[in-house]
Amino acid sequence: MEIMEGAEAKVYRERLLGIDAVVKDRVRKAYRNEELDREIREERTKKEARIMALASRGGAAVPMLLMVRGNAIVMTYIKGELLSSMLSSAHRRNLGDIFVQAGGLLAKLHSLGINHGDYTPANLLVDGSGVVWAIDFGLSDTGNSDEEFALDLLLMKRSVKKREYVQFLNQYVEKSGSSGSAVIKRLKEIEMRGRYQSRSLLTA
Ligand SMILES: Nc1ncnc2c1ncn2[C@@H]1O[C@H](COP(=O)(O)OP(=O)(O)O)[C@@H](O)[C@H]1O
Ligand SMILES: [Mg+2]
Structure with a gap:
């Protein structure tokens, strides 16, 4: 049974x-050269799998890599x-605890050196017990x-x-300590840069 067909x-x-497993199968892109396409898909699949394994080994709430x-x-x-669908539902309940968990989960991923990317x-995903899980490591990296x-x-x-x-x-912030403070500092710099850029675009 297909759950979803994404871009990739x-x-x-x-x-x-x-x-009960989920298969995420990277499909061929017709516009890419066949050989190159195979290499790209193989490389991205390996990278995503490696990062998922790293995350779950480190105790982050992510699906377990089976193979x-x-x-x-x-x-x-x-x-x-x-x-995202809980947020758009008509009877939207207080999701405070969900956002708290989402913050803790991201701090955990970062502490393992993983940036999620998306x-x-x-x-x-929020499961039946209200536990938040991160999925989709297709744009993730381990650059630190x-x-x-x-x-x-952001x-x-x-x-x-x-x-x-x-x-x-x-x-x-609470879960990531001093390394988190450095990230917040950087975030402020990025936002300043953005503000500066849009202002300079307006006045150019
Ligand atoms: N481990 C999983 N358990 C349940 N649903 C999943 C799982 N992984 C992916 N999905 C479902 O499949 C969709 C697409 O997967 P995702 O990894 O986000 O791919 P895409 O790169 O296409 O966004 C998700 O939005 C979610 O609904
Ligand atoms: Mg996705």
């Missing part, structure tokens, strides 16, 4: 040795709802730079309401 991959469910099969990642299925409510970490925060900031971002950020 087909995602579907499968039973694997009795485990890599060709250009497909097989991982445990998380039964839950995307935070940390938005569309890549967070404050700039990349700050961009994770993307969340731009994706949610102010109050939600504050709940998220407070927990991030």
